[in-house]
Amino acid sequence: MAPPSLFRDPWAKREAWRKHPVFSNRAMFGSMFPGFGIAVAAFSAYVAWEKLFSTANAHDDHHGHH
Template structure:
């Protein structure tokens, strides 16, 4: 079967939407988890800020028992 439809195929127009780039596997996978990249960056920034800025204020569990 050819990539391009036959000129005499009566269903060619009706099946053309299947070859549109919006319905490709890559586009479907990219839209699978919307906002996931932004969430990962925001969470990483939060964890980094918590570790850098909150270093001196936390005591370890071992220090509290002695």
């Protein structure tokens, strides 16, 4: 049986950065659109707020204000 040092990769230290979590696909896509999640949440809250109060005020809008 060969000693384990025979099969060690001499470039392993130099290639270790490729496996770092900063360079994972999730991290790359997460930083591609900064603030996108907050914008979607804010827009969804706005649409929900508008939906709730537009149905409450829908009776006031049918008075022929053209």
